[in-house]
Amino acid sequence: MRLKKANSLLITLILCVGAVVSFFPIYMAVINSFKTQGEMFASFTALPTKLHFENYSQAFHQTHLLNSALNSTIISFIGIGGIVICSALAGYKLSRTQGKLSSAIFFLFVASMLVPFHSIMIPLTRMAKDLSVQGSTYGLALIYIGLGVNMAIFLYHGFVKSIPRELEESAQMDGCNEFQTFFRIIFPLLLPITVTIAILDFLWIWNDFLLPLLMLTDVNHYTLILSTNMLFGEYNKEWSLILAALVLTSIPVILIYAFFQKFIMEGIAEGAVKG
Amino acid sequence: MPFKIYKKYVMLLAFTAPALIFYAIFLLIPTISGMYYSFTDWNGLNPNYSFIGLGNFVESLKEDPDFLNSLWFTLKYVFVMIVLQNVLALALAVLIESRTRTKGFFRTIFFMPNMISTIISAFMWTFVFSSVLPQIAEKTAIAFLGQSWLGDPKVSFFAIIIVSLWNGVGYMMIIYLAALQGVPQSLKEAAIIDGANAFQTLRSVTMPMITHAITICFFLTLNGAFKVYEVVYGLTGGGPGRSTQVITMNIYEEAFSNNFRYGYASAKSVILFAIVLIFTLIQLRVMKKREVEA
Numbered sequence: 001m002r003l004k005k006a007n008s009l010l011i012t013l014i015l016c017v018g019a020v021v022s023f024f025p026i027y028m029a030v031i032n033s034f035k036t037q038g039e040m041f042a043s044f045t046a047l048p049t050k051l052h053f054e055n056y057s058q059a060f061h062q063t064h065l066l067n068s069a070l071n072s073t074i075i076s077f078i079g080i081g082g083i084v085i086c087s088a089l090a091g092y093k094l095s096r097t098q099g100k101l102s103s104a105i106f107f108l109f110v111a112s113m114l115v116p117f118h119s120i121m122i123p124l125t126r127m128a129k130d131l132s133v134q135g136s137t138y139g140l141a142l143i144y145i146g147l148g149v150n151m152a153i154f155l156y157h158g159f160v161k162s163i164p165r166e167l168e169e170s171a172q173m174d175g176c177n178e179f180q181t182f183f184r185i186i187f188p189l190l191l192p193i194t195v196t197i198a199i200l201d202f203l204w205i206w207n208d209f210l211l212p213l214l215m216l217t218d219v220n221h222y223t224l225i226l227s228t229n230m231l232f233g234e235y236n237k238e239w240s241l242i243l244a245a246l247v248l249t250s251i252p253v254i255l256i257y258a259f260f261q262k263f264i265m266e267g268i269a270e271g272a273v274k275g
Numbered sequence: 276m277p278f279k280i281y282k283k284y285v286m287l288l289a290f291t292a293p294a295l296i297f298y299a300i301f302l303l304i305p306t307i308s309g310m311y312y313s314f315t316d317w318n319g320l321n322p323n324y325s326f327i328g329l330g331n332f333v334e335s336l337k338e339d340p341d342f343l344n345s346l347w348f349t350l351k352y353v354f355v356m357i358v359l360q361n362v363l364a365l366a367l368a369v370l371i372e373s374r375t376r377t378k379g380f381f382r383t384i385f386f387m388p389n390m391i392s393t394i395i396s397a398f399m400w401t402f403v404f405s406s407v408l409p410q411i412a413e414k415t416a417i418a419f420l421g422q423s424w425l426g427d428p429k430v431s432f433f434a435i436i437i438v439s440l441w442n443g444v445g446y447m448m449i450i451y452l453a454a455l456q457g458v459p460q461s462l463k464e465a466a467i468i469d470g471a472n473a474f475q476t477l478r479s480v481t482m483p484m485i486t487h488a489i490t491i492c493f494f495l496t497l498n499g500a501f502k503v504y505e506v507v508y509g510l511t512g513g514g515p516g517r518s519t520q521v522i523t524m525n526i527y528e529e530a531f532s533n534n535f536r537y538g539y540a541s542a543k544s545v546i547l548f549a550i551v552l553i554f555t556l557i558q559l560r561v562m563k564k565r566e567v568e569a
Contacts, residue, residue, distance in 0.1 A: 007473075011370050012377070018367065019384045022441065025399045026387070028407055043414075044407045086294035093290030101284065105291055109298065115306050116502050116551055118523040119544040122530045122537055123305035123312060126319070131300070146301025149294045178286055207392035209505050214531075225392050232398055232509075239402055246395050253390045261383065268446060269453030272491045 033243035055244035063227040072223040076205045079144035091156025109150040135217045152197045159193040196267035312541035319537035331542030345525040353500040364447035372455045386445035397509020400438045428518035447492045454488030490562040
């Protein structure tokens, strides 16, 4: 019994040390973002004597924070909306249709999940230029739809199997056509997996760096991550300003995490099991 | 009857068309045209370019030490990440799972870094490595902390690993936690009654029951690690020199910032694709065999 208690204490201790290490960079970023450069050089680990919000107001303006946050929101919203609608339609029908054509299309989507983004970034940039979607917020959102449907179709395809066919059959007896059946009966039933997909895609699109870097040229169209990256390059080593920008950029995702924690955890577990 | 078959195909295409269109334009065609460019000497601008067969592949694998170094560096990174990320994630998951009352708290803490964008994480850690740790070393005389974390290639490899783990372990931990919750309590209890200690129970009961999760986490780590870019970009920018350059960075540089050799860079990306594909197929084949049904 005593051994068990010692063990349990040891586990708690290990977890606490891990938690401190895990939280350390965030803690450092937050406390130092309220200091002046001089205060920092005196001690990085000390708490700020006075909260300097100047760093925040400067970072807020330099990153055009509201504008880039709005761009990120538009891109995520259109991207996720497009992925969900296109993939739900395709995933549902591919799951319900037997035959070679159906299997071939499904295989095409699934196989492409192995293509690394870096293997297509060169021709993709080319394609975006040719279609004149390069440089536009909306164009970028469309690209996310193209890159995101394969995984979403895979998840929908698996989930549809758990929905009894009788529901569609009775809806069709009542006079619904296939699209009405889908939107009125099936799509609402897909909600759990839709939430999963929306969350995974939100984390991906909101936090993505390389694709916006390749596609966006005008500062006014920059996403939040891209604006922060630019600031880091310009004000290299002006840590008080940079740290404030890093904290500001991370606040939206941390808030979303706080609100949707349960769904995010379930979404990841669900995505992994189906994936 | 023929009409019914015809209708089936029309409906199939009508439902899949929206996804297929976006997918074809932004993923399928780029994949295929990238493969085509890899056999040419195209520079991305000139409308005239010629087909040079395997020339790009031969050059990149034989005469391009930078590419080979980045490939080697990436392979080392992938290997270390697969081992450390999974061991750490599984260890954390097992420890957290065993503490019923604090489970939620620790899960939240360890997962939080995953929410922060990779590039932002890299910037935060740059601050820690370049400023905070050297100052702590000075004040406490722990010389180890004061080393040149981002300036010495040997050390910056570990800096890159640390930040990658910090960012990625939480995700894998969630998957392992979900799998652990699926292991029937009765099996573990039976093992303990039979006299197994905690470690034996873990090895002989829990591990075989979560092989499915191990396969997935290995797959995700393998695929993610080959694509590493942001962490290295944010921490070292590939330097000093090109000592920490990863394969994706080498491709980016070749295509967009150095020489605009699109054809040549495309050949390198086809090589990356081939490597990821081969490693993934081997991994899935080896691990699928070990999975047991609950």
